[in-house]
Amino acid sequence: MNWQFAKISKIITENYRTKTFQLIPHEPLIFQPGNHIDVRLTSETGYQTQRSYSISSHPEKKSFFEITVELIEDGEVSPYFFNEMIEEDKIEFRGPVGGPFKWTPQMGGPLLLLAGGSGIAPLRSMMKQNVHGNHNQKIPITIAYSCRTKRDMIYSYEIDQLSNFEYIKPHFFFTRENNQEDSNSRINEDFLKNTLKTIGPKIAYVCGSTQFVEAMCALLIKLEFPFEKIKTERFGPSS
Amino acid sequence: MISRNFFGKKDNPELNKRLPPGQYIEKSFPVLTAGPTPPVDLNTWKFEIRIGENIDHSWSWEEFMSLPKIKIHTDIHCVTKWSKFDTNWEGVSLDTIFEKVKDLNKYHYLMAYCYGGYTTNLPLEDTQNGQAMIATTFEGENLSPEHGGPARLVVPKLYFWKSAKWIQGIQLMEKNKAGYWEQYGYHNYGDPWKEQRYWND
Ligand SMILES: Cc1cc2nc3c(=O)[nH]c(=O)nc-3n(C[C@H](O)[C@H](O)[C@H](O)COP(=O)(O)OP(=O)(O)OC[C@H]3O[C@@H](n4cnc5c(N)ncnc54)[C@H](O)[C@@H]3O)c2cc1C
Numbered sequence: 001m002n003w004q005f006a007k008i009s010k011i012i013t014e015n016y017r018t019k020t021f022q023l024i025p026h027e028p029l030i031f032q033p034g035n036h037i038d039v040r041l042t043s044e045t046g047y048q049t050q051r052s053y054s055i056s057s058h059p060e061k062k063s064f065f066e067i068t069v070e071l072i073e074d075g076e077v078s079p080y081f082f083n084e085m086i087e088e089d090k091i092e093f094r095g096p097v098g099g100p101f102k103w104t105p106q107m108g109g110p111l112l113l114l115a116g117g118s119g120i121a122p123l124r125s126m127m128k129q130n131v132h133g134n135h136n137q138k139i140p141i142t143i144a145y146s147c148r149t150k151r152d153m154i155y156s157y158e159i160d161q162l163s164n165f166e167y168i169k170p171h172f173f174f175t176r177e178n179n180q181e182d183s184n185s186r187i188n189e190d191f192l193k194n195t196l197k198t199i200g201p202k203i204a205y206v207c208g209s210t211q212f213v214e215a216m217c218a219l220l221i222k223l224e225f226p227f228e229k230i231k232t233e234r235f236g237p238s239s
Numbered sequence: 240m241i242s243r244n245f246f247g248k249k250d251n252p253e254l255n256k257r258l259p260p261g262q263y264i265e266k267s268f269p270v271l272t273a274g275p276t277p278p279v280d281l282n283t284w285k286f287e288i289r290i291g292e293n294i295d296h297s298w299s300w301e302e303f304m305s306l307p308k309i310k311i312h313t314d315i316h317c318v319t320k321w322s323k324f325d326t327n328w329e330g331v332s333l334d335t336i337f338e339k340v341k342d343l344n345k346y347h348y349l350m351a352y353c354y355g356g357y358t359t360n361l362p363l364e365d366t367q368n369g370q371a372m373i374a375t376t377f378e379g380e381n382l383s384p385e386h387g388g389p390a391r392l393v394v395p396k397l398y399f400w401k402s403a404k405w406i407q408g409i410q411l412m413e414k415n416k417a418g419y420w421e422q423y424g425y426h427n428y429g430d431p432w433k434e435q436r437y438w439n440d
Contacts, residue, residue, distance in 0.1 A: 001437045005240065038320075038436075040261065041242040047250035050261040050320050076248045076263065084244050092240050097437065099423040100273050210270045214385055217275030228356065230275045 001094045003040065008089045009064060014154045017071040018118060019082055020056065023091065028062040031055055033125035034102030034205070034233070037067065037095030041077060051077040054207075054233065055096065056121040058128035068154060070118035101233045103205065105129065109139030112201035114187060114216045116146050116208025119235060120154055123207055131165060138167045142199050144187045146173040146212070169199075192219050203229050209236040257314060258322055259431035265321035268386065273419065276384050277355030277405055284389060286373065287408030288340060289352075296339045297408075300389070304375070306331045311372055313395035315402075316431040328393050330374035333366045336409070346411040350418060351392050351403040359392075359403045359418035360427065363411070366394060373406060398429040398436070 010022035029037075036054045057066035071082040085091075103111065103126045113123045123143065130139050147153055153172075162168045173187050195201075204225060206216045213234045220230055249263050258264065287297040298306070309332045316322045337343050349366065352358045365371070371394040375382055382388030387404025394401050400420050421427055426435040434440060 001439060041245045041247070042240060043245050043247045043250060044241055045247075045250060047247040047255070048261065049247055049249065049263050052319060080242070080245055089243065090240065091242070097424070099420060099425075206275075210385070214270075214276065221275060221278065227275060227277060232272065232274055234270050234272070236269065 001097075003092055003094050005090050005092055008085060008087050008091065011085065011087055014068065015151060017082070017152075018068060018154050020066050020068045020154075021081065021085065021091075022057075022064050022066050023093075024064050025093075029055075029065050029096060031059050031065070031096035032098060032102045032104055033059055033129045034122045034231075035096035035098035036122070036233075037093045038097060039067075039077070040092045040094075041080060042092070049076060052097070054122035054125070056124045058132050059125065060129070060133055068118060068121040068124075070154075101205065101207070101231045103129070103203070105133055105135035105137070105139065108202055109141065110199045110201050111139060111141045112195060112199065112204040113141060113143040114146075114204065114206045114208075115143065116212030116216075117148075117152065118154065119206075119208030119212065119233070120145055121207075122233060123205060124155055124158070126205065127162060127168065131162065131168070138165070140167045140169075140199060142169045142171070142195055142201070144171045144173065144191065144195070146175060146187050146208075148176045149174050150177065187216065187219075189219050189223070193223055196220075196223055196225055201225075201229075203231060205231050205233075207233040207235070210234045211236075254324075257324065259316055260434045261436075262316055262320055262322040262431065265323055268323060269317065269319065269321055270385050271317055271319050271400060272385075272404065273357065274355065277353075279354045279384070279389055279405055281389060285407065286336075286390065288336065289408055289410040290340075290346075291410075294408075295411075303331065303373075303390070306335055309369065309372060311369075311374075311393060311395065313393075315395055315399050317399040318425065318429070318436050322431075327378050328372065328374040329376040329379075330372040330390070330393065332369060333371040333373070333409075334369065336373070337367065340411065343411075346413055348412040348415045350410040350412060350416060351401075351406055352408055352410060353403050354405040354407050357403060357405070357419050359401050360412075360416055360421060361394060361397070361401055362415070362428070365396065370394065370396060396430070398426075398431050400425065401429050
């Protein structure tokens with residue numbers, strides 16, 4: 001798979017530690033919601049490093065695509081994106097790359113999307129495909145989005161609009177909104193049990209930190225949701 | 240292309256000699272898996288060798304644990320870009336497993352297959368002579384489920400997706416066949432030093 005260049009055409013500040021980068025590649029990028037790209041940075045000494053970022057935009061928008069990067073304070077690549085990159089900069093990337101974590105309208109639904117923090121990035125691409133894609137049958141989607149506080153939400157301007165479509169049902173969970181532990185501020189067993197019962201999802205997509213993904217999968221399996229219908233993407237390390 | 244004002248924080252020439260291209264050093268242990276962690280029950284656990292569709296040999300957990308063990312000290316390299324230095328594994332060498340197979344030299348490839356449905360293909364010769372084990376401990380502790388416990392394949396010379404987690408058995412094959420990630424566009428061999436991540440790399 002070849003390396004190519006893309007120009008940063010726009011940078012959208014999503015919140016105090018997350019930015020979305022709109023990228024214009026030389027050749028339009030043909031991808032499916034859920035795919036990611038590999039980004040490569042090179043220093044003057046010739047040192048190179050790579051990281052993966054999910055594509056967060058609508059696949060039928062052919063002129064550009066977007067990635068959404070969350071700042072990991074002591075990281076190597078995300079602080080470079082967050083603090084250093086400006087519009088008109090170029091980045092080197094290859095892709096799209098993807099495995100089983102993808103959704104196309106032909107795969108049908110209903111869908112259950114479980115997002116932890118920046119894990120909402122590839123799920124946004126799926127939702128956009130469903131809302132703006134030119135397929136006839138819109139798929140019912142329930143999305144549960146968990147982040148630390150309201151300030152940590154990404155795409156909040158869009159998610160509000162999404163709930164205008166009757167086939168998209170968002171639910172929000174803020175794990176550190178109050179200083180007290182409130183079990184309803186997490187995506188918990190009761191919530192999932194009700195959701196599985198009312199929407200009967202065909203596929204569940206789970207994306208976020210390793211801890212988030214492990215916790216959500218354990219609950220889904222406990223609730224006897226079929227193992228092979230759970231698709232996962234883990235962004236971060238675990239201990 | 241030089242990335243303007245990029246001074247790699249992790250650019251450490253001494254350490255990076257040990258690092259294959261495009262990799263970075265990770266101190267924790269990330270998880271790469273296509274799906275959820277499958278529940279595996281030791282009471283019904285089996286490790287099998289298959290020839291074609293037939294089970295040629297199989298071990299229960301107890302039988303397997305009574306096989307002689309070896310240790311491997313190694314660096315590991317995951318296709319999602321992290322590498323981890325100086326990891327310690329203990330388990331059963333594939334050489335021990337292969338002792339049970341008649342006419343082993345009839346076969347040139349193997350497909351590792353797993354609880355949860357995952358598969359991955361490897362050339363047989365890359366798993367012989369102490370190059371591969373079925374690991375049951377990591378850093379002296381029982382292998383945790385999210386890292387592939389109770390038992391996983393460990394083939395350190397290849398990208399770590401080849402080191403199949405939750406292994407259930409090995410199918411010997413005369414001809415090569417693509418496994419799970421390999422069908423999705425990941426490289427058939429996966430040598431980190433040649434950066435063989437995807438098809439045509
Ligand atoms: C398939 C895939 C898709 C991804 N998609 C996205 C995406 O859409 N948006 C996005 O922001 N990231 C995404 N990531 C994570 C991304 O690739 C980097 O790992 C992340 O940006 C951190 O890189 P870094 O160089 O800043 O930190 P590093 O220098 O790699 O790490 C610095 C420290 O932070 C820890 N760390 C690394 N990543 C995380 C994390 N996610 N959460 C908490 N701690 C962490 C490390 O263990 C280390 O201690 C994805 C990862 C994968 C494998």
